[in-house]
Amino acid sequence: AGLYAHTDIEKEPMSAGRQMGGHFLTHSLNEDGSWKDLTRQKNSSADISPTAGQMPRLLGLAQASKLYRNVKGINTERFSVNGNEVAWGTIGNASTSEGIFFETFNAAGVMQVPMVISVWDDGYGISVPARYQTTKENISEILKGFQRDETHNGYEIFVVRGWDYPTLVETYEKAGKIARESHVPVLIHVTELTQPQGHSTSGSHERYKSEERLEWERLHDCNLKMRQWIISNGIAGEEELAGIEKHIKKQVREGKKEAWTAYLAPIKADKNTVVNTLNALAGV
Template identity: 75%
Template sequence: QAKFGIFGDGKELPQLAMARSFKNGDFRSGYYRDQTFMMALGLLHPKEFFHALYATTDIEKEPMSAGRQMGGHFLTHSLNADGSWKDLTKQKNSSADISCTAGQMPRLLGLAQASKVYRNQKGLDSAKFSVNGNEIAWGTIGNASTSEGMFFETINAAGVLQVPMVISIWDDEYGISVPAKFHTTKEDISEILSGFQRTEDNSGYEILKVNGWDYTALMHAYENAADIARQEHVPVLIHVKELTQPQGHSTSGSHERYKDNERLEWERDHDCNKRFKEWILESGIATTEELATIEKRIKRTVREAKKEAWDEYLKTLLSNKTILVNLIDKVAATSPNKNFLNKLKNDLIATEEPVRKDLAITARKSLRYLIGENTPEKQDLINWTTNFLAEAQEKYSSHLYSENDSKASNITAINPSYNDDSELVDGRVILRDNFDKLFEKYPNTLIFGEDTGAIGDVNQGLEGMQQKYGKIRVADTGIRE
């Protein structure tokens, strides 16, 4: 998956500061530049990072997605192998990243809203999910992506709901090659959002600004944000400015193409890692020699992790390659198409780093040359190919839908029954009464949307539900896409 890569270079320091204030039970809803944050919390290790790059299909080696997500997409597991819930209050949590660059915002709002519900709604079984709603939902987004509609919708809704959400905006003044003057009014997102700042008389946001290279200020900003969000259930926006993007936007581009020499020099001077190193030395935390030793050790660790992950990735493939070569060699010995089969075999031998596609293609082509033949060796090749493809199906296509015992297809349907005395009513009454039973049976059922609360939906499908079950469980919201 190395054709296209995006990294968090230039954004490392604020991620360290954020990690310091992130507690068990909290949730992250971020995007593909947060690997420093994940590593700081011990949720991602160097070898796992490379296994994701190689798209390793082993969930133990590549716990983010077993090779199914793009590189830089992170998550934690909320379910046990049997489909039961883990205790989310005893682990640090991350929702699964999504590649569209503001797609994390709506789920960030939902995660924060969950904490508010757990704090204020009595009778919920919160044992594995919340401790009195103390959990913060932490979000990250790039400055250019704040131009997207999902960002503004989420910002407004979180201010209305007053939920424990901390959103960090990584601001390096560019959206790929496009400077802020072309995508952000006033070139300053926190300035144009300043009307959301709470006052003594009106609720809203706490808005903080901090430079991304100033570690002391970053620590204070994130500690302050965490206290406000966790204790008061007030959303906090942290505008992290003066960040850099030293490698360009991605592996497919270089920032030298669109930044002038003055800007490039400024970025070299303000690189947060460089400034962090200077702060460490000035504070007497470590010497130049000690830092040099650490840097050498880290580089060695990364090189070793890269090699180990690649070797582990290739091991199974090379083993399968050896088996397949031997099977083709045996079947070719008695086949009229020996020359064609040997060419396939030799081409596979010459492929030093095969992928599963190479093995599948070679096996299937070999079987086509064996049509009409009936030998034990051919049957061995058929058996191997069948098993290989079945394993691939499991690796690449499993769990698209739930495979747990509680999956929907395991639940027996109950058909409606009628009799001569059945009353004829409007369809909305059936819907309303069904919702009533759901609310009664499942205390964790919520419904919210425009007009669903006070008037019980424009079509009266929720008539009386807010009065019966309260404004938290049956709520009105503004218009949202």
């Protein structure tokens, strides 16, 4: 339902057709217009399509936690637990070339707010390699000056490979703790990611990537690496994983068929109603 802007809240409960696919959000209000208890739920502010446009909102959400912790007399009920909330935001490596990213990044360092920015870095901006849009082809390298030290506030900066699951977990635990407890902004530069299907059906990445790069992406696919990690740590075996994968593929195919059938049903019903009405008028 999210693909064709279905306005039925029961069919598309996230936004009733108001959001594009992948622009996930949660509801902050009850049906009667009153506030939900935001401290008892995970909260997601909807993404927006303009590149880097989400950055100022991320800063504002992080600033809210700082205000709730430091300004006395604010009603925190249903909104904050002593300013312990962290604003987590994501951006692609190419979008970090936008001016609004740098403005937000600098402002968060000045304000010292609990904000964690993840930069997903697959080395490309759609089909454009990083060497044409990022100095040194490395956003965390050129932001090193923001790293805090013993005498100056700033950021905590981490660099981690996107296919290294254990290190990712460790890094995000550290980042969350620093931001939540100390109200220090954090940058997590997630490198060595892949672009498994290109940007769109008309922009296949086979058109602009070398055979060597495509082979590297095949070997470093996050799902493949996760599968290898599961097996090597004895969490599950090859046979069990193969069975799970087969079951999931079956579920996806069935879900696709059910979704398409549900989409067509009201259209067919309306069509039959119109045809029957016209036939009645025509005396057929």
